[in-house]
Amino acid sequence: MSDEFIGFNVFISGSGKGLGRSTSIHLAKRGARVGVSDIDGEACDETIRLIREGGGEAYGFICDLSDRAAFHHAVGEFARKVGPLDAMINNASILRYEPIENVTPETLDLMLGGGLKTVMWGTQALLAHMNPEKGASIINYASPVSYRGYPNTAVYSAVKGAVLSLTRVMAAELGPRGVRVNAVAPGSVPTPGATAYVGIEEYDRRAQSIPLRRLGRDEDNAAAVAFLLSRDATFINGAVLNVDGGIVAAG
Ligand SMILES: NC(=O)c1ccc[n+]([C@@H]2O[C@H](COP(=O)([O-])OP(=O)(O)OC[C@H]3O[C@@H](n4cnc5c(N)ncnc54)[C@H](O)[C@@H]3O)[C@@H](O)[C@H]2O)c1
Numbered sequence: 001m002s003d004e005f006i007g008f009n010v011f012i013s014g015s016g017k018g019l020g021r022s023t024s025i026h027l028a029k030r031g032a033r034v035g036v037s038d039i040d041g042e043a044c045d046e047t048i049r050l051i052r053e054g055g056g057e058a059y060g061f062i063c064d065l066s067d068r069a070a071f072h073h074a075v076g077e078f079a080r081k082v083g084p085l086d087a088m089i090n091n092a093s094i095l096r097y098e099p100i101e102n103v104t105p106e107t108l109d110l111m112l113g114g115g116l117k118t119v120m121w122g123t124q125a126l127l128a129h130m131n132p133e134k135g136a137s138i139i140n141y142a143s144p145v146s147y148r149g150y151p152n153t154a155v156y157s158a159v160k161g162a163v164l165s166l167t168r169v170m171a172a173e174l175g176p177r178g179v180r181v182n183a184v185a186p187g188s189v190p191t192p193g194a195t196a197y198v199g200i201e202e203y204d205r206r207a208q209s210i211p212l213r214r215l216g217r218d219e220d221n222a223a224a225v226a227f228l229l230s231r232d233a234t235f236i237n238g239a240v241l242n243v244d245g246g247i248v249a250a251g
Helices: 018-029 041-053 068-082 105-129 154-177 200-209 218-229
Strands: 009-013 033-038 057-062 087-090 136-141 179-186 240-243
Touching: 009 018, 009 068, 009 105, 018 033, 018 041, 018 057, 018 218, 033 041, 033 068, 041 057, 057 068, 068 105, 087 105, 105 136, 105 154, 105 179, 136 154, 136 218, 154 179, 179 218, 218 240
Parallel strands: 009 033, 009 087, 033 057, 087 136, 136 179, 179 240
Antiparallel strands: none
16 A cells, blocks of 8 residues: 555545546555445445455445535535545546437436536535645546537536536636646546446447557546646646547547
8 A cells, every 4th residue: 555645535426336436446545535425335335345455444425416415414424534625536427328309307317416416516515624724626527528529428418518617617716725626537438337338349449449449447547536636736727637548639
């Protein structure tokens, strides 16, 4: 276990599975105390188990983070255990691909809740539980769809476009308070959420067309998040780091 993030308190939304889980484990291995939170209780417990098995420190909060009161309560409890927060990682989101005419009010509410409200409530919760003298950091999860029009991704793309806008607004609004706000935009990582919609053949096709000729990996994104949170990034604010092997650049 390295010690770069010893004494660093980070809360990660949607960290029961996928990139949230791997980033939690990565930061805990480097010394951070991690608040793990997910609507999926079993997945949340498993992330906690994996972190503790590796000698890390983590606390679990099973709740629907689209609920403002629930998010604030979870972060308040985490801060009560570990002290003021140093970072919030707004990772939770719900992936669903479908033609525009199939989008129902339920889908829209669910995806706006899981992918957009969580970013707003996570940011508010950080502001309420950080040390204003010390400052803090926020990482939002954008996507290649934030920049381009991919058919059948209307709600997901709208959510990720909004996350990109919010990153810029928050960087401008919160920078003067010592809060850096950046985003990572992962490309094609076969996580549980993604593989429910993207099959093996499509992943093979993508791996051939991505400039670096491979899919994204959990560790690519965890390392990018760790860099943006680190002492090496203290003047980086409002940036979006494309962790995508060149997908966005190639178009
Ligand atoms: N996997 C990729 O290729 C990819 C590409 C671009 C962007 N991203 C982004 O990266 C982030 C992580 O993606 P992933 O692929 O690991 O997703 P995932 O679906 O595998 O995991 C997301 C987690 O968020 C949780 N969650 C969703 N709504 C919640 C809510 N309301 N309250 C609490 N927890 C909730 C889910 O239960 C799940 O455990 C997301 O923001 C996603 O949009 C992923």
